Amino acid sequence: MTAPLRDLLGQLADHEDRSAASTAPDLRTETLQMRSEIRRRRAGRLVAVTTAAAAVVAVGLVTANAFTAPPALQPAVPEPSPTVTASPTPAPSTPAPSPSTVTPPAVLPQAADLTHGNAVWGAYVAVVDSFESPAALAAKARITELGYESSGGEIGCDQGAAEALGLPEGSLVVATYLATQADALLFVEMYGPGALGVAEVTLFCLD
Missing domain, CATH: 1.20.5 (Single alpha-helices involved in coiled-coils or other helix-helix interfaces)
Structure with missing residues (x-):
């Protein structure tokens, strides 16, 4: 190089x-x-x-x-309680006893001996205007139905009845006559509503 x-x-x-x-x-x-x-x-x-x-x-x-958050609590709204309506309790009805439905007692009242001047017990059931009126006829029929003899006249013929029942002497009455006070009271009970009452009397006006 x-x-x-x-x-x-x-x-x-x-x-x-x-x-x-x-x-x-x-x-x-x-x-x-x-x-x-x-x-x-x-x-x-x-x-x-x-x-x-x-x-x-x-x-x-x-x-x-x-997804996981709990829902907001809402105030509980109480459900309305069902209104309970009480059914009205019907008042017990007490029907007027029909004369034909009265049960006769085991021992029937004893009828009195209808003799002028006798002391008896009268059971007086009706005050009437006439003995042919419907009230008089119904009262007589009821007495007959019970097995007794009916009687009609002025209350003054039964001495002591007008004072005992508070009726005028000239009142026309339908009655039947029993031997004792107990018999008269038992008959009135058998007769039923409408009877006037009982009285111890002396019979006149039977001649």
């Missing part, structure tokens, strides 16, 4: 070394810049991922609360 050629190659090598030396800092700078960019991008991605994860967690919590 000639000297000039050797010198030329040396110069070329020096030039390359200077070129390499001049460009090396630029490559290091570029490498550092690239690493910084990569870190920045990684940091940005990490922030984005963290934000997204936080958003997902928040949505999950809201959804879980929506």
Whole structure:
């Protein structure tokens, strides 16, 4: 190799070394810049991922609360109690005893001996205007139905009756006569409602 050629190659090598030396800092700078960019991008991605994860967690919590949160307690409204309406208790009716439904006693009252001047017990059942009136006929029929003899006349003919019953002497009455006070009271009970009462009398007006 000639000297000039050797010198030329040396110069070329020096030039390359200077070129390499001049460009090396630029490559290091570029490498550092690239690493910084990569870190920045990684940091940005990490922030984005963290934000997204936080958003997902928040949505999950809201959804879980929506499914698991107990409903708000409402004040209990008492159901209205059914109104109990008491049925009116009908008043016990006491029908007037019909004369024909009175049960006769085991021992019937004893009829009196109708003789002028005898002392007997009269059972007086009706005051009438006439002995042919409906009231008189009904009273006589009831006495007959019970098995006794009916009698009609002025109460003054039975001495002591007007005073005992508080009736005028001239009142027309329908009656029957029994042997004792107990017999007279029992007959009135058998006769039923409407009887006037009983009185101990002396019979007149039988001639």
